[in-house]
Amino acid sequence: MADRAHGLRLADDVIAGGDLLAPALRELDGAVRLYRETRHSEETGRSLLSSIGEIAQIAGWIASDAGEHDQAERAYRLGVSAAREAGDHALVGNLAGSLAYQLSNTGHEDDGLSLARAALNEAGPDAPAKARALYLDRVAWAHTKAGEAQAAMRALTEAHEAMAVEDSHASPDWAYWVSPEELDVMDARVYTELRKPLRAVPLLQEVLSRYDSTHTRELALYLSWLAVALVDAYEPEEAAKTARRMLDLSADSASERTAQRGRIVLTKLEPYRHVPEVREVLDTHAA
Numbered sequence: 001m002a003d004r005a006h007g008l009r010l011a012d013d014v015i016a017g018g019d020l021l022a023p024a025l026r027e028l029d030g031a032v033r034l035y036r037e038t039r040h041s042e043e044t045g046r047s048l049l050s051s052i053g054e055i056a057q058i059a060g061w062i063a064s065d066a067g068e069h070d071q072a073e074r075a076y077r078l079g080v081s082a083a084r085e086a087g088d089h090a091l092v093g094n095l096a097g098s099l100a101y102q103l104s105n106t107g108h109e110d111d112g113l114s115l116a117r118a119a120l121n122e123a124g125p126d127a128p129a130k131a132r133a134l135y136l137d138r139v140a141w142a143h144t145k146a147g148e149a150q151a152a153m154r155a156l157t158e159a160h161e162a163m164a165v166e167d168s169h170a171s172p173d174w175a176y177w178v179s180p181e182e183l184d185v186m187d188a189r190v191y192t193e194l195r196k197p198l199r200a201v202p203l204l205q206e207v208l209s210r211y212d213s214t215h216t217r218e219l220a221l222y223l224s225w226l227a228v229a230l231v232d233a234y235e236p237e238e239a240a241k242t243a244r245r246m247l248d249l250s251a252d253s254a255s256e257r258t259a260q261r262g263r264i265v266l267t268k269l270e271p272y273r274h275v276p277e278v279r280e281v282l283d284t285h286a287a
Contacts, residue, residue: 001031001051006173008058013177013215017065018254024059028075031055046086053083053091054174057098064102065217067256072102090131090172093123097138104145116142129167130175133159137186144193152194156187181207185222192225197233204229217258220250224261228268236272240281243269247285 008024035048056079063072076099083091096119104112120135127135140155160183171178184203191200204226211219223246230239243265250258266285272278 001034001048002054002173005051005054005058006176008055008062009174009176012058012062012065013218016217016253016255016258017062017067018256020062021059021066021068021071024055024062025071025075028052028055028059028078032078049082049086050088050091053079053086053088053095055079056082057091057095057174060095060102061098064098065255065257069102069106073099076102090123090127091174093119093127093131093135094172094174095119096122097135100142101138104142109142109146113139113142113146113148126169128169128171128175129162129165130171130178133163133183134175134178136162137183140186140190144190149194152190156183156190159183159186185225188229189225192229192232195232197229200229201226201233216249217253217255220246220253220258221261223249224258224265227265231268231272236269236275237277239269239272240275240277244281244284247281 004027008020008027011020031048031052035045035052040048056075060072060075060079063069063075076095079095080092080099083089083095096115100112100115100119102112103109103115116135116139120132120139123131123135125132136155136159140152140159143149143152143155160180163178163180163183184207188200188203188207191197191203204222208219208222208226211222213219223242227239227242227246230236230242246265247262250262253259262285266282269278269282273282
């Protein structure tokens with residue numbers, strides 16, 4: 001079950017939520033059924049519950065990417081219950097933080113901020129370094145969406161400090177993707193939201209220059225932030241070029257997150273329709 005959970009995570013790196021949701025939900029249903037319908041020792045039961053929590057987290061993430069937010073919330077809450085019963089506090093933090101991230105992005109900024117803070121607190125100061133850095137990044141994003149710039153910047157700094165600490169705990173498998181580069185991306189996203197393009201643009205350009213092109217959805221999402229930051233930096237021609245690449249990459253993607261970001265980018269470009277490069281992008285993607 002743990003291997004299958006990690007297999008779903010790796011699949012999510014390269015497959016959009018709409019294409020992966022049905023298999024993910026089948027895995028989650030099967031994991032819950034296995035736990036409920038078999039006899040096992042207490043130790044095995046805890047391991048099964050942790051695996052249910054891990055599958056629930058990635059299933060929730062996939063559902064959220066597909067735009068199925070109610071389904072995602074149900075998966076996250078199921079996972080929190082399983083992880084808490086297993087005594088896996090780090091996993092509880094990941095699940096609660098994932099739900100907080102969705103809430104912050106879907107118009108529930110206050111709830112998202114409260115839950116992001118709770119996830120950090122429940123995981124505790126002894127959580128593995130990568131996990132703690134991830135929780136702090138989600139707190140930073142929640143503060144950003146709530147319009148609390150100074151608190152967001154402090155949380156970003158704390159995330160980098162957590163990542164730099166020598167870790168006495170092994171990182172959980174689900175934190176495999178957390179890296180200094182990913183923290184830089186969150187920094188840039190926060191700076192973009194806070195209308196600080198001179199900070200955001202260089203960070204995003206550096207990360208994107210060496211980003212794995214097989215991770216098409218994430219590449220498109222990061223390009224969307226760069227396009228917005230370039231508009232704010234009064235570089236509409238470069239923004240249009242970046243937007244075109246982003247929209248071409250995501251044209252056939254079954255990711256609602258990517259589609260939403262595409263709409264945001266086009267709206268951001270609209271005031272510069274008089275610029276030929278911008279007009280071409282807007283007219284091409286008008287539908």
